Every structure is written in structure tokens, then in C-alpha cells.
Amino acid sequence: MIRALATPTTAAAEPGLAAGPALAPAEVERSKTALATQGPWRVVVLNDPVNSMSYVVLVFRKVFGFSEPVARKHMLEVHEQGRSIVWSGLREQAELYAFALQQWHLTAILESDETH
Amino acid sequence: MKRIEVKLSLSVVAPLLDLMKASSDVLEAQIAAPLALDDIDAEFRDDWKAELLAGQQEELHALMGLFNSDFFVNGVVAFDEDNAEVIVRACSALRLRLRRHDLKVLGDEQLESGAIELESLPEPLQKPYMCYVFLGTIQELIIQHLDGAILRGAAAEEGVEFEPSADDDGEFEDDADGEDGGDGGDDEKR
Numbered sequence: 195m196i197r198a199l200a201t202p203t204t205a206a207a208e209p210g211l212a213a214g215p216a217l218a219p220a221e222v223e224r225s226k227t228a229l230a231t232q233g234p235w236r237v238v239v240l241n242d243p244v245n246s247m248s249y250v251v252l253v254f255r256k257v258f259g260f261s262e263p264v265a266r267k268h269m270l271e272v273h274e275q276g277r278s279i280v281w282s283g284l285r286e287q288a289e290l291y292a293f294a295l296q297q298w299h300l301t302a303i304l305e306s307d308e309t310h
Numbered sequence: 311m312k313r314i315e316v317k318l319s320l321s322v323v324a325p326l327l328d329l330m331k332a333s334s335d336v337l338e339a340q341i342a343a344p345l346a347l348d349d350i351d352a353e354f355r356d357d358w359k360a361e362l363l364a365g366q367q368e369e370l371h372a373l374m375g376l377f378n379s380d381f382f383v384n385g386v387v388a389f390d391e392d393n394a395e396v397i398v399r400a401c402s403a404l405r406l407r408l409r410r411h412d413l414k415v416l417g418d419e420q421l422e423s424g425a426i427e428l429e430s431l432p433e434p435l436q437k438p439y440m441c442y443v444f445l446g447t448i449q450e451l452i453i454q455h456l457d458g459a460i461l462r463g464a465a466a467e468e469g470v471e472f473e474p475s476a477d478d479d480g481e482f483e484d485d486a487d488g489e490d491g492g493d494g495g496d497d498e499k500r
Binding site: 244 | 341346366399403449454
């Protein structure tokens with residue numbers, strides 16, 4: 195089992211890691227790690243000419259639990275704009291979702307929110 | 311358990327199986343969809359790919375397993391809540407492989423439109439395109455009839471039998487679809 199699937203939300207369970215000016219070196223390092231894994235990150239699905247609209251809608255409903263209209267909205271964004279941001283949040287959770295989408299053979303990437 | 315049986319024309323489908331098998335064999339060692347995992351550390355990336363590949367192999371074995379000796383006797387393949395998800399995924403993997411390898415000369419818009427006349431294609435492209443369409447048809451059948459099972463998970467049971475449509479003609483359906491090749495009256499046959 196990959197790391198993301200084994201511990202999908204550990205970063206979120208440690209909200210105090212980034213705070214405080216007087217941290218010991220080990221704590222500073224831990225804070226940097228926590229920031230890197232906590233995000234924010236985006237899960238982006240890119241268009242492909244192969245997977246059908248109904249298939250993509252099914253995958254979005256299955257992976258994210260979207261309602262049919264929400265899944266269809268994201269599918270149309272992918273189809274018409276070439277990409278859709280389907281989720282954003284903590285890095286490890288984003289990895290989990292990207293992995294799940296790739297299991298369904300969709301082209302999913304992770305993007306840092308700070309790059310946009 | 312909800313189940314659909316599809317009677318296929320052996321004369322149409324059997325010639326496609328060699329190509330499906332060859333494509334499936336290639337996908338034993340390579341992931342079908344392109345991956346962009348550049349910002350993930352190398353060790354984790356390797357685990358990630360290995361996990362995806364193992365899942366893909368399982369899907370493809372399930373799909374190719376449908377075309378066993380029984381299939382060559384009665385031409386029937388069956389989908390239910392246990393195999394719907396893996397078969398749909400396997401079809402996607404094979405279609406991606408066909409598109410990237412055998413059908414790479416076709417444009418994206420041309421392929422997405424679905425408006426390609428088989429006879430208009432050069433001969434070497436005809437079988438891959440038939441295969442591509444066949445797998446897409448299988449996907450659509452499953453999504454149309456078993457999407458609820460996929461969304462709930464493989465173990466769920468619906469307890470509702472599908473009512474077959476009298477005027478529903480599948481592209482790959484055998485002419486003799488009135489025959490009962492199934493094992494009981496509860497199963498749908500298209």
C-alpha cells in the first residue's frame with residue numbers, strides 16, 4: 195500500500211506544527227515537513243480523447259462522492275477547457291485522490307495552490 | 311445480484327481477441343495513462359507506479375478471462391456487481407493503449423467524435439478501431455446497467471432484475487439473440 199493510502203490525513207491531525215517562534219531545530223524541521231505536506235494542493239484532471247463522458251462522470255461520482263450534476267460539471271470542464279480542479283486541500287489527501295483517479299486511468303496531476 | 315449477459319457475435323469479436331491480448335500483454339509492464347508525478351520523491355513514485363500496475367494487471371486478467379472456452383461455445387460474456395468495476399477499468403486501459411499505439415495517426419477530434427466509418431480507414435487501422443469501439447461499447451453497457459453497483463461497491467446487492475429492452479440492438483450482438491444461452495430467466499441478455 196502506498197504512503198498516501200496508508201496515512202491519508204496525518205498532516206491534518208497536527209494543526210499546531212507551523213506555529214511558534216521558539217522552536218527547537220528538530221521542531222523547525224518537523225514544521226517544514228508539515229507545511230510541505232499540508233498544502234494547499236490541487237487535484238487537477240486533464241482531458242484525454244479516449245475516456246467517454248459517461249465514464250468520467252462515473253469516476254468522479256465514485257472517487258469523490260459527487261452528485262451527478264457536480265460530476266457532470268467537472269466532466270464538462272475537462273472536456274471543454276482541458277482541465278478541471280476537482281479537489282483542493284492537504285497534500286496527502288490530494289495524493290490519495292490523484293492515485294484513485296489514476297487507478298481509473300484518468301490523467302490526474304497535483305498542483306500547489308501557491309503556483310496559481 | 312444484478313447481472314447482465316451479452317451475447318456477442320463470435321465471428322466479429324473472436325478476431326479482435328489477439329489484438330486485445332497483445333495490448334494487454336504490453337500493459338503487464340506499463341501503465342496505460344500518462345503519469346505526471348515529477349514532484350514526488352523517487353522511492354514513493356516507484357511504489358505508486360507499482361501499485362497502479364498491480365491493479366491494472368488484475369483488471370486486464372479479469373477482462374481477458376471473460377473470453378474463455380465457454381465464450382467460444384456460446385458467445386456470451388456476463389457482467390455483475392463483482393466484475394463490473396474492474397472490467398470497465400480494463401476497457402479504459404486497453405482503449406488508452408490502442409489509442410496511443412495502434413490508432414496514433416487518428417486525430418483527437420476525429421476519435422472523440424465517434425464518426426469514423428470503418429471502411430474509410432486504412433486496413434491496418436480497421437481492427438484496432440473495431441477493438442476500440444468494442445471496448446467502448448462494453449464500457450457503456452456496464453455503466454448504463456451496473457453503475458449503481460459500481461458506486462456502492464462490489465459487495466452490495468441491489469435485488470432488482472434488469473428488464474431487457476426489446477428494441478435494443480447492440481453493435482456486437484449476435485443475430486441469434488433470441489436464443490437462451492444463459493443459465494436462468496433472471497439474467498438480462500442483450
